[in-house]
Amino acid sequence: MPTTETTTSDDGTEIKYERHGDGQPLICLHGGMAPSEYWQPVIPHFETYAPVVPQRPGFGTCRDGLDETGPDDVLDREVSYVRALVDAVDGEPVLFGHSFGALTALEAAKDAPVEAVAAYEPAVLPEAFAEHADLADRMQERLDADDRAGSMKLYVDQVVCAGEVDDLDAWLAEWPVWPDCVDLVEEVIRMNRVVERYALPDRLDVEVPVLVLTGTEGPEFLRESARNVHEALPKGHLVDFDGVSHSGPAEAPGRTADEVRAFLGSH
Template sequence: MQPIRFEPGAEPSDERFGDDTPLLCCHGGMAPPAFWDPVVPHLGDYEVVVPERPGFGTCLDDAETTPAEAVLEREVECVRELVDGIRAATGRDPVLFGHSYGALTALEAATDARVAAVAAYEPAVLPEANRTEANLSERMAALVEAGQRREAVKRYVEQVLHPDGIDDLDAWLDEWPVWPDCVALAEEVVRMNRAVEQYRLPARLDVDAPAVVLAGTDGPDFLRESARNVHDALPTSRFVEFDALGHGGPGDDPERVAAAVDAFLRDRAGLP
C-alpha cells in the first residue's frame, strides 16, 4: 500500500483517491514524512495521505524567513487547506493523525477544519511549569550561530528524545539513519522548538470531532503529562497509553499503535 504524498501547496485531485476514508498523517519536528512508512501498511482500510511539512525538503518560499511565532500558524493553515482540498476532491471528511509537533498541528487545525476525527500521539505541548523555564530553542540557536549545527540538534535529542540518557550517544547518533537529515534541518528545529515554547494550551480545545490522545509509558515524563493535559482540554476524547513505548511509538510499534487508532475510529467516530 502506497500513501498519497503532498508537498506544501500541492492541490488534491479526485483521481488520486480511492473510495476509503482519507487519513492524513502529520509528521513531527525531527521526523521526515518517511516516519510514517512503517505505519502505512497497518492502515489498509484508509486512504493514507502523507503531507510534507513546510521547512522539510521542498520548502515554502517563506519557510526560511517565517518568524517563530508564526511557524505553528503557518503549518496549521497548510493542514487546513489540505483538508479542504481533500473534502472538495472526495466529498469525505478526512481523519487527522499526528505525531509530536504534527499532533499539535493536527489538533490546532481541527479547531477550524471539518474532519472526521483526530488522533494525536504525544502532542508537542509543554506543561506550564516546563514551558516557563524552557530555553532549548535559545541554546540551540546559539550553537547554530556558532556553526555547531550537530551539537545544536544533539541537544534536542538529549532533552526530548532521550531525556533519561543513552549510552554513548555520539555512537548511537552515528548509527541513526536519519541523523544527517536531522542536522541539515537545524534551523527548522530551532523555529519549531521556539513555537512549542511559546504555545500555551487553552483550558478547552475547540475540537468538535472525536479525538484520541496516545502516549507511551517509556517516553519523557513531561510529554506524558502534556498528553493527559491535552486529553483533559478536549471536549470529547479517549486516552490510550502503551506500555514500553516511547516518543517514537508509531514508528517503533506501528501495528499496535495503528490498531488502537483504527479501533477508536470504528468505535467513536463511526467509520466503517
C-alpha cells in the same frame, strides 16, 4: 504504489503529499525531526484507509520563502497547510499527528471539517515546565557557533531520547534519519519556540473525537502533557502504551495503528 499530488495553502505555499491506497483519507502529520518517511512503518497497517503523507513546509524540499518565517507565524502556517490538505482530499479525513504534528492537528481541527483526530504525544509543555524551557535558545547558541550537528544533537538528546541515552553518538549511528536531519535545524529551532510559547487552554475547542496516545518510555513532561491535553478535550480518549517511547508510531506501528483503528471504529 502511492501517487504524488500537490495543493496550495492560503499563503501560496505549495504542499506536496503522497496518497496511498483508497478509502477514507488519513492525513499523517510528522513531528519536528522526522521526514515524511517517518510514517512508512505505519502505512501498511491502514489497509482500509488512504494515508495522506505531506512533506511539511520548511522540511525537505519545501523551504522556498520560509527561511525568514518568525516563530509567531509558524503554527499559523502549519495550520493553514493542514486545512489546505483537508480541502484537497475527498470526504472528511482523519488527522493523525505525531509530536508537533499532533499539536498542529489539534489546532487545525478547531474549524477544519475532519471526522476525528489521533494525536501521539502532542508537543505541548506543562505550565511549570514551560516557565523554564530554553531548548530553542540553547540550540540557537550552538548554531551561532557554527555547530549545526551539535544543535540538532541537543534536540535529539532532550526530546527524542528524553536525556536517557548514555552514548548518544552510538545511538545516532543507528538512527535512520541521522545525519540528514541536521539540515532541518533552523526549522526545528523555530518549531521549538512555538512549543515554548504555546499555552494550553483550559478547554480545547475541538468538537470531534480525539484519541491521545502516549508511551511510558518517552519524556515525562510529554506524558504529563498528553494527560493535560486529554483533560482539556470535550471528546477525548487517552491510551498509554507500556514500554514505548516518544517515537511510538514508528517504534510500535502495529500497536499504534490497532488503537487508532479501534478508536475510529467505535466512533
